[in-house]
Amino acid sequence: MSERLPIAPRAGSAARTKIEADPRVDLKSMPRERLGLWFKEELGEPRYRADQVFSWLHQKRVRSFSDMTNLSKALRGRLDEVARIGGLTLEEVKVAKDGTRKLLLATAAGDLIETVIIPMEDRLTQCISSQVGCKIGCDFCLTARMPLRRHLAASEIVDQVLWAQEVIGEGKSINNLVYMGMGEPLDNYSNVLASLKTLTDEQGLHMGTKRITVSTSGVVPKIAKLGADIKVNLAVSLNATTDAQRTALIPINKVWNIETLMAALRAFPLPPRRRITVEYVMLAGFNDSLEDAVRLTRLLRGLRCKVNLIPFNPWPGSVYKRPAADHVDRFAVVLRDADYTVTVRYSKGEDIGAACGQLDGAPQAA
Numbered sequence: 001m002s003e004r005l006p007i008a009p010r011a012g013s014a015a016r017t018k019i020e021a022d023p024r025v026d027l028k029s030m031p032r033e034r035l036g037l038w039f040k041e042e043l044g045e046p047r048y049r050a051d052q053v054f055s056w057l058h059q060k061r062v063r064s065f066s067d068m069t070n071l072s073k074a075l076r077g078r079l080d081e082v083a084r085i086g087g088l089t090l091e092e093v094k095v096a097k098d099g100t101r102k103l104l105l106a107t108a109a110g111d112l113i114e115t116v117i118i119p120m121e122d123r124l125t126q127c128i129s130s131q132v133g134c135k136i137g138c139d140f141c142l143t144a145r146m147p148l149r150r151h152l153a154a155s156e157i158v159d160q161v162l163w164a165q166e167v168i169g170e171g172k173s174i175n176n177l178v179y180m181g182m183g184e185p186l187d188n189y190s191n192v193l194a195s196l197k198t199l200t201d202e203q204g205l206h207m208g209t210k211r212i213t214v215s216t217s218g219v220v221p222k223i224a225k226l227g228a229d230i231k232v233n234l235a236v237s238l239n240a241t242t243d244a245q246r247t248a249l250i251p252i253n254k255v256w257n258i259e260t261l262m263a264a265l266r267a268f269p270l271p272p273r274r275r276i277t278v279e280y281v282m283l284a285g286f287n288d289s290l291e292d293a294v295r296l297t298r299l300l301r302g303l304r305c306k307v308n309l310i311p312f313n314p315w316p317g318s319v320y321k322r323p324a325a326d327h328v329d330r331f332a333v334v335l336r337d338a339d340y341t342v343t344v345r346y347s348k349g350e351d352i353g354a355a356c357g358q359l360d361g362a363p364q365a366a
């Protein structure tokens, strides 16, 4: 049985629509550098004022200018006139048998998105969303059944982590962050980059870049850009060893095929001692033969990488099945024999629809 935690009632939809139409600038979407410029140019205020506001938003997690008590009343009033604090409303927290927590969050327009907090030994990993829906259309993914409704603002991406901090309570923190929830992060590049700058800022949550992984289905032109802009980890959802297989699973393979993708991965500027994570969702009878395993060893040759094998998590209506555990092990052995580091990742939180590829922004039945 999963457990549902009580959450304060959500605001009415009329109120949310009003916030969405709010023309005031969203300060929570701005990395500190940009916030400093905005304070100088728009308000004629010194940079340290912007730093104070940044710290209120991202360290103290306040959601109203009136709570920023080290700012003058006049400045707080002025901020209220010209700016707003973007973000999300927490709607529901579901707790799975294995301790995985899924947070259902609403945007100001009432769209629902999900983020998942996964306990792993003594650490907490959070999987965050970057879009409402997704346009990539991966055949094995439940999120793909939702059309892309919109990109999340940087404030809405960052707020998933701030809410997670709230839910796990003081004294604990999110240790690892993966951009692997709803949406293709590199399809919402500028907002994802702004969120990364904010989350890693020393005057914010100060998360280490080594602890953050951005995952892509293979948006090749943005892979090099990400590597040049910020030194976070990269994961790629490969999932196939031939173009025919991959195009059937991930339609953008028609635009950027396996060869083009592998070239982009080889050119990615990896810092020393870091590796690219290659994700491989295993679909019984489709991409899990031992010939696939051998082809995979050849494709990855020379790439500094580790492989995550993810036995498929079925969802109602999915045409794919999960391979048997002993077959997954045989596949892994082929890779290990070729000297690759391999992890078999059985997803957590399946009983609350929080496993990989199961996020759809829908509240769960009790």
Ligand code: SF4
Pocket: 134, 135, 136, 137, 138, 141, 142, 143, 144, 181, 182, 183, 184, 217, 357
């Ligand atoms: S796996 Fe990721 S990129 Fe593919 S459809 Fe699902 S959310 Fe989009």
